[in-house]
Amino acid sequence: MTKTMAEKILGRASGKDVSPGEIVEANIDLAMVHDLTGPHVVEVVEEIAGEVKVWDPEKVAIIFDHHVPADKIRAAELQVIMRRVARKLGIKKFHDVGRGGICHQVLVEEGYARPGMLIVGADSHTVTSGAVGAFATGIGASDMAMVWLTGKLWFMVPESIKVNVIGKLPKGVYAKDVILHIIGKVTVDGATYKAVEFHGDTIRNMTIPDRMTLSNMSVEMGAKAGMVPADEVTVQYLRERGVEVKPFGPDPGAHYEDEWNFEVSKLEPQVAAPYSVDNVHPVSELEGTPIDQAFIGSCTNGRYEDFVEAAKILKGRKVAEGVRCIAIPASIKQYMKLLKDGIIDILAEAGCFVAHSTCGPCLGGHLGVLGPEEVAISSSNRNFRGRMGHPTSKVYLASPATVAASAVEGKIADPRKYL
Amino acid sequence: MVTKVRAKAIKVGDNIDTDVIIPGRYLIYTDPETLGRHCFEPIMPDFYERSKKLGGVIVVGGRNFGMGSSREQAVVALRGAGVKAVVAESFARIFYRNCINQGLPAVKVPGISKVVEEGDEVEVDLEEGAVRVYSPSGELKKEFKVAKLPPSLLEILESGGLVPYLKKKMVQ
Structure with a gap:
């Protein structure tokens, strides 16, 4: 058989x-x-x-x-x-x-x-x-x-x-x-x-x-x-x-x-809104939602290629005032490659907090736990209630490029205009 | 005998994830008491007190109960909070296995969330393959017939989980 x-x-x-x-x-x-x-x-x-x-x-x-x-x-x-x-x-x-x-x-x-x-x-x-x-x-x-x-x-x-x-x-x-x-x-x-x-x-x-x-x-x-x-x-x-x-x-x-x-040839960037991973919308429906934190990393999207895409958007730009952007490569090997190719420089110059490899904020562990009512956009995998910190905080899930564009604007943004 | 338990019901919704059952920041602990005190903290901060005051409860969930992380601490937290069983419309895969291994009866009962109301009591009778819902006055509202567990899984539950089951086997 x-x-x-x-x-x-x-x-x-x-x-x-x-x-x-x-x-x-x-x-x-x-x-x-x-x-x-x-x-x-x-x-x-x-x-x-x-x-x-x-x-x-x-x-x-x-x-x-x-x-x-x-x-x-x-x-x-x-x-x-x-x-x-x-x-x-x-x-x-x-x-x-x-x-x-x-x-x-x-x-x-x-x-x-x-x-x-x-x-x-x-x-x-x-x-x-x-x-x-x-x-x-x-x-x-x-x-x-x-x-x-x-x-x-x-x-x-x-x-x-x-x-x-x-x-x-x-x-x-x-x-x-x-x-x-x-x-x-x-x-x-x-x-x-x-x-x-x-x-x-x-x-x-x-x-x-x-x-x-x-x-x-x-x-x-x-x-x-x-x-x-x-x-x-x-x-x-x-x-x-x-x-x-x-x-x-x-x-x-x-x-x-x-x-x-x-069939994905006309797909828009997608964003999963709180508090469920299937609460998915095209980015155009959520554009403008203010954010407090942006996170690029995790086992889902913390690889070299992810940061290269994010850096295309962050290069020569700054993370918006009042927003912190946390960037954590998924492994030491990814980190080293990003370091050698100058990508870490671009992230740091843009105002990102670049940390060594860890799951960190993805599960609300450390390095970026959210406070009451705070909103994050994240390249990670789960947006459950309280996942990244306080039970009233909110997590939107998106690609590293969408996260980077949102970090620059201080609100959920479409990455395509920067690419 | 965990295979027949009766207690007040506490209802929760669909897609209850393991982060809600026990948030990630508590995974540094494994003891039932500490975990139990934080059980359901993001959605029901008084869950532990409510459950203890009632002498333990049966959690009634909707679809896909226990989705998400593989953390077995989610089941340990429920046990630590005095939960005697979980009945739900359906379960997520890893959580269900963890329940059996921790000796916590988890029973899939399609239709249960529509029948159970706050204040009701639920009885889980694994040997007869039945789940019964009683009104606050003690009247039988409905009996659900559920599939009986295979004898091997029933034995693990009866022993109180995988560890006591294996210990018993080794002694034999």
């Missing part, structure tokens, strides 16, 4: 022919925790096994990114625990402060995530690794503890949805606008429990960083995984990282529960 990517991967990992709806026990290829979920996992592992251990240290990644560097004593304590665990277990894929970045960025750019892999992470945005053709999904601490102890986890084989995106993206419109548009149409539970595959010429023409934005936000429509078939773009991206892989995709004629078609 012909199979979707999810069926092929879960079949391979469980050693049998699988169909949607079936529950399988699968071998995990890579298991990732970060500084906030890791200690919870360690607690559970110790409670079950009496000591901390993992089934295979080569297949475990521990990456510090949420409260990085530690911003309070409790966060520091958690990092002390995880450092000790990483050392004790001999975890090579351990990335401490300043030596990695946001976990999802690190998994892809270090070449840890590869086509056809089954990856679990104790973070919902683990789906990001779907950009290189992996089945990657978020799990809780107890499930991760099971994985650490046994290397296995049970899964229900999901139905798959094929998302076809066609058309050349207009100037000023990016992968972020595409995924916001899709979520706006299908809603925040439009893909719950499903494996989503992205197809079509728009996707084929996207770089890996762009595909990461798509895969990353597939969880915002409830998807269990959001995958892009691995093609020559993927092979080349990983080759540059010293990893040789083969293309990987669904079988021709695979069965999909549903197909969604999007």
Whole structure:
């Protein structure tokens, strides 16, 4: 029988022919925790096994990114625990402060995530690794503890949805606008429990960083995984990282529960208004909304290419009076490249607060928590009530270019006039 | 026995996300009491007190309850606030798994949010596969038949979650 990517991967990992709806026990290829979920996992592992251990240290990644560097004593304590665990277990894929970045960025750019892999992470945005053709999904601490102890986890084989995106993206419109548009149409539970595959010429023409934005936000429509078939773009991206892989995709004629078609050649920049990621509007409907803070960064849009687009707008201009713009590259590698190419200079000269890699304000952790009634526009992924700080604050989600244009004007703005 | 619980209902809406259940800034904690005190803080700052005063509650949600982050602390927070079960029109995937693993009954009951009103009591009876709604006077308003859980999942719930379940298995 012909199979979707999810069926092929879960079949391979469980050693049998699988169909949607079936529950399988699968071998995990890579298991990732970060500084906030890791200690919870360690607690559970110790409670079950009496000591901390993992089934295979080569297949475990521990990456510090949420409260990085530690911003309070409790966060520091958690990092002390995880450092000790990483050392004790001999975890090579351990990335401490300043030596990695946001976990999802690190998994892809270090070449840890590869086509056809089954990856679990104790973070919902683990789906990001779907950009290189992996089945990657978020799990809780107890499930991760099971994985650490046994290397296995049970899964229900999901139905798959094929998302076809066609058309050349207009100037000023990016992968972020595409995924916001899709979520706006299908809603925040439009893909719950499903494996989503992205197809079509728009996707084929996207770089890996762009595909990461798509895969990353597939969880915002409830998807269990959001995958892009691995093609020559993927092979080349990983080759540059010293990893040789083969293309990987669904079988021709695979069965999909549903197909969604999007034509994007006339798409406008999109903005998700509070307090739901599916409250999506074309930027023209929200232009002029005053903002207090602009944030460019996160696992969704904190890559080199994102800051290059933002810098096109910020170059020679200033962040508006009364607005602060926070720019945080998603990893040390992205930061270094931006530094070498002078992009950090442009951001700093425009008045941006440029920080080292961390999740920071995206989840209201630190480096830009919002006060009462404050409004932010952000290149991140969630605009839930209180997500970035005070429960009365508001977050609008948009592409880095839209965020940059808004920072310059002090209100939500269309980036196209600057490009 | 967690498989049959009855308590006052507290209603919430559709698409309740895990940031609303426990905001990100509290993820540095894992203990039920600390997390419980901040449960639902962005939408119902008095949730903890209300729940404790009622001797624990059953949360009645709409569609897609628990969407967003994979934080298992969301379930720990609910437990810490004295929540005995969550019933909703539908659940987000990771949250549902986390509930089972934490021993908190989570039951999908299409139509429940239209029937339950403030002040009602809800009974979750997992063994019989039923969810019953009682008016404040104690009268049975409606009984929903729900799919029974597979025995393995029921056993995890009965044990109080994945950790006590595995410990019990190891002893056996």
